[in-house]
Amino acid sequence: MNETDEKPKDDQQPTRRSTVTVHDVARLAGVSSMTVSRVVNGTKVREPLRVKVQAAVEELNYVPNVAARAARSGTNRIGVLFSNPRSSNLGDFLMGAFQQAGTDGTQIIVEPAAGHRHAVDAVRKLVEMGADGIILPPPLCDSLEALDVVWAAGIPALSFATADPRSHSSAVLIDDFEGARAMTRHLIELGHRDIAFVRGDPGHSPALRREEGFRAAMAEARVPIDRARLIDGMFTYRSGLDAGRQLLEVDPAERPSAVFASNDDMAAAITAVALGLGISVPGELSVAGFDDTPIASLMWPPLTTIHQPISEMASKAVEILGESVRHRRSGKEPLVRHHVCTFKLMHRGSTGPRA
Known part of the structure; x- marks a missing residue:
């Protein structure tokens, strides 16, 4: 299939939204999302296609700068949200995430949901910042709206510590x-x-x-x-x-x-x-x-x-999402994994035989 054949089925112009995605540009230009990515990443395409894409980019005020730089460098940029800065799990989560990121060269972008009026706006912010994939913590891990935002941007999502993993996105959890x-x-x-x-x-x-x-x-x-x-x-x-x-x-x-x-x-x-x-x-x-x-x-x-095991779970989440990003960049089918970590009953002093 050549570039001129890669047109999306929906030929209607996109509705203007606060977050403009590569798919919006593709619809307006009448080309594939891959063609738009080639143009914004500086890859050579046919001049008529480049002109059409550039015109759509300017009309929609699409800003691909951060994402394009990351794609050209090959660096995985994983967005991480946290909803409660006082959470006792946050330290273990970040320790595991940063440890794995250091191992495989992933860049972690941290965004506090508490800084936004609606938690899903933090997801949109990470998309705008050029995240290649996003880890959704509780309770966003169970939010279809949050998952829709990530899927609409054409990047993988991972639900962290959910008990209801979705079939089209990865998850890390315990039973x-x-x-x-x-x-x-x-x-x-x-x-x-x-x-x-x-x-x-x-x-x-x-x-x-x-x-x-x-x-x-x-x-x-x-x-x-x-x-x-x-x-x-x-x-x-x-x-x-x-x-x-x-x-x-x-x-x-x-x-x-x-x-x-x-x-x-x-x-x-x-x-x-x-x-x-x-x-x-x-x-x-x-x-x-x-x-x-x-x-x-x-x-x-x-x-x-x-x-x-929050630290272990966070490390596995970064690993899985990094693999998903690499699969996506190589043109392979989206990688979806549901990884179940092992829990352990910790018998301490607060329980004893019935009096």
């Missing part, structure tokens, strides 16, 4: 279902039957899978679940305080013997509420969490939790 089931089994093996579960943010897919794992383990052990023991949370310390008060500021006979919170921040808050009420942990109440963030080993008693 949240099995992790929650393992933790619930641990509590049941300790003799607990009256176990409360504190949910996470319903907009984040791991929260749903962790609840499913809890329910599965309880069903396998034929332990009924009291609806009053399913408490809403939002993965925040504050929501953990609210959950702890709801469960523990009652008559001692009405308290559960164990609480499984679907992340460590909420588990730490519940432990604080318990100790503030004079409830011994784990003597009178066992508390378990999920993720194994730094707070889990720094609090007292240290928290029994599911270890999620």
